[in-house]
Amino acid sequence: MDSRAWSAESREALEAVAASAAAFVACPGAGVACPGAGAESADLRADSLPDADPLRTLADDCLDGLADVARLEARTAALKARLTADYGQATRSLVTPAASPQERTAQEMSMVAEVACVLTVSERTAGALLSESLALTTALPLTLTALQAGTISWQHARIIVDETAGLDPAGAAALEAHFLDPDAPNPARGCQAGDLVPSRFRAKARAWRERHHPVSIEKRHTKSTEDRRVDYVPDRDGMAWLSAYLPADTAAGIWERTTAAARALQGPAEARTLAQLRADITATWLLTSHTTGTGAPGGSAGAGAGTTGGIAGAGTGMVGGVAGGVPSPRAQVLITVPVLSLLGATDEPATLDGYGPIPPSMARRLITDGADSFYRVLTDPRDGAPLEIGRTSYRVTKAQRQWLRLRDGRCPFPGCSNHSLDNEADHLLAWADGGTTGITNLGQPCPRHHRLKHSTAWKPTGASKDHPPGWTSPSSRHYPSEHQDWEPPEWPHDILTKDTLPDHGLPADPGHQADPAPTGHAGQEPGQEPGR
Structure with missing residues (x-):
């Protein structure tokens, strides 16, 4: 140089x-x-x-x-x-x-x-x-x-x-x-x-x-109180960090209140540590308006001795497979689950949109407890290709938007981690310039990078049904976009023979490569399960 x-x-x-x-x-x-x-x-x-x-x-x-x-x-x-x-x-x-x-x-x-x-x-x-x-x-x-x-x-x-x-x-x-x-x-x-x-x-x-x-x-x-916010950072092993930037007295008050509530639950029958109790209390208060959920199945706020702020003094750290008995959240997110993992035949991780791999037990719980707000995406046990997006959404425009979320996972601009739920479908080649409304001509940039595309010389490059678009900068340098790291699912050893496959309602040819595009939905009736 x-x-x-x-x-x-x-x-x-x-x-x-x-x-x-x-x-x-x-x-x-x-x-x-x-x-x-x-x-x-x-x-x-x-x-x-x-x-x-x-x-x-x-x-x-x-x-x-x-x-x-x-x-x-x-x-x-x-x-x-x-x-x-x-x-x-x-x-x-x-x-x-x-x-x-x-x-x-x-x-x-x-x-x-x-x-x-x-x-x-x-x-x-x-x-x-x-x-x-x-x-x-x-x-x-x-x-x-x-x-x-x-x-x-x-x-x-x-x-x-x-x-x-x-x-x-x-x-x-x-x-x-x-x-x-x-x-x-x-x-x-x-x-x-x-x-x-x-x-x-x-x-x-x-x-x-x-x-x-x-x-x-x-x-x-x-002036600084105007910058208050909550941050969310995914971590390993199905965990994440949730932090809040708050006025000092507010933050100290929250800390002291959760600590006092956690100490009130400690005792010979409580196996959770003080740190675990703080986390469970905070999560339950945020998810239940401070009153519902006890940390035990079928409980109610304040029911029985040893409850504080809706958290029961359970003797174990896990209640019904949920840490501390914290109730299931409800949010508009995609959960991609291998079919065999959903059936409980394998322990292969599922994928939570905006986060990454999660335990299959968490995916099953979210689908069961949050069915009104979680979109289930089943993947083919033969090659990992998506089989179904949602249960009742069959209009092409909505299926395409969900397919973009599944394909990209996040804003396709290099390094951007904005969750796909916050992004909007956008034509790579403008409709006025002859662009089509197909997956290969669609991206889902976040609002920031959508503005960048239309107000500067940054331009997206071509995409495919499996690969999101890259970007070319004003200096003519090309930067590829991150791709989803799909892998062929694991098969349990006890169902690998052709004789047992039909019993699970699965295809008998694991080597067959299915077309991952969400085709065939247009011919189904609303309410009909895909593939049924």
């Missing part, structure tokens, strides 16, 4: 990284002194302990190497920040001045999307990198210098960016000088910023910011 077109600052950062990397690569191997600070300490050890234990020497050299790697990572982060800032400046210079706020927003979305795709990160991460890089290169010179010198890490630099957000230039300069300039009027005492773990450094930086912020905390709190 030709660096002559880079800014002088970016070239300087590149040279610093190259020098650090060259010094590190020049190290012959573990146990031998390397250039840099680690080499000095190794030489001192060698002079003072000529007969030192070779294993001790190896361990010390490894620690020195880790310190060198940390400095190299910091310098690389400084280079990354400069390149990102240079890209942002160059891109803004390339486009014509925005004629409206909407056009300016579209230009920023396009720039963020390009960075996200080239780095293979989410757009939220790319947007944060662009704004952090801009702050470091324009408003926080001491922070960027320390990062390039390797005396602070990228995490420390991000903390300074976060804590100076909302401060005027004088306040931001005062905060970074307090922690990074030993000649400041009132420098930080004790450990240097880079010697503190990021969490402790954030606590100190936030405390200083709160004491010296020019705007009262009362006014800032009133």
